[in-house]
Amino acid sequence: xxxxxxxxxxxxxxxxxxxxxxxxxxxxxxxxxxxxxxxxxxxxxxxxxxxxxxxxxxxxxxxxxxxxxxxxxxxxxxxxxxxxxxxxxxxxxxxxxxxxxxxxxxxxxxxxxxxxxxxxxxxxxxxxxxxxxxxxxxxxxxxxxxxxxxxxxxxxxxxxxxxxxxxxxxxxxxxxxxxxxxxxxxxxxxxxxxxxxxxxxxxxxxxxxxxxxxxxxxxxxxxxxx
Numbered sequence: 001x002x003x004x005x006x007x008x009x010x011x012x013x014x015x016x017x018x019x020x021x022x023x024x025x026x027x028x029x030x031x032x033x034x035x036x037x038x039x040x041x042x043x044x045x046x047x048x049x050x051x052x053x054x055x056x057x058x059x060x061x062x063x064x065x066x067x068x069x070x071x072x073x074x075x076x077x078x079x080x081x082x083x084x085x086x087x088x089x090x091x092x093x094x095x096x097x098x099x100x101x102x103x104x105x106x107x108x109x110x111x112x113x114x115x116x117x118x119x120x121x122x123x124x125x126x127x128x129x130x131x132x133x134x135x136x137x138x139x140x141x142x143x144x145x146x147x148x149x150x151x152x153x154x155x156x157x158x159x160x161x162x163x164x165x166x167x168x169x170x171x172x173x174x175x176x177x178x179x180x181x182x183x184x185x186x187x188x189x190x191x192x193x194x195x196x197x198x199x200x201x202x203x204x205x206x207x208x209x210x211x212x213x214x215x216x217x218x219x220x221x222x223x224x225x226x
Contacts, residue, residue, distance in 0.1 A: 002031075006067050009217075016068045019068075022162055036079075045216075071212065074210045095161060115132050119134060
């Protein structure tokens with residue numbers, strides 16, 4: 001089974017790595033990272049890169065299409081090649097996974113109109129504008145589309161998918177393997193319960209994301225960026 005994880009400049013690492021650590025360890029899983037072209041693709045911090053082995057043009061089909069988010073999502077909405085790739089791979093996939101604001105890409109590609117999804121709390125309105133019903137769940141399934149809320153919810157969504165693919169016993173074993181038993185120091189509330197000031201700060205940070213990663217781009221070694 002092939003898992004195709006889409007990369008584009010400015011991704012958020014945990015959107016990808018959380019799900020990768022779960023799904024890549026399923027028996028028989030073949031993982032590939034797909035980007036505009038083969039080579040390094042840089043995360044939003046400009047301190048981490050992942051290596052893509054295939055270009056969008058080379059990706060014709062997959063079993064699991066995995067679409068992460070990050071500050072790079074906003075400029076990616078105008079990337080016609082990316083949108084065509086999502087549309088093409090979704091048409092062939094058994095499962096399509098959208099994480100965080102990466103669900104916006106699914107919306108722009110015409111994948112979630114009429115569907116119920118979840119997404120990052122700060123971009124629910126943007127996702128709903130593509131004709132989707134947006135709930136506040138940690139993860140959600142509608143047909144073959146599985147969506148996860150913000151960033152760390154990539155783990156939850158992928159454990160859920162692992163259970164569908166390999167059964168609950170295997171998924172529980174994977175959960176144990178990554179020791180995913182959350183007990184965060186500041187409680188287990190929801191984003192909607194967070195203080196208004198904290199919400200405002202996060203919204204401001206997210207809104208400035210595209211400009212921030214563009215400013216940091218000058219620090220990437222010449223010829224290494226996508």
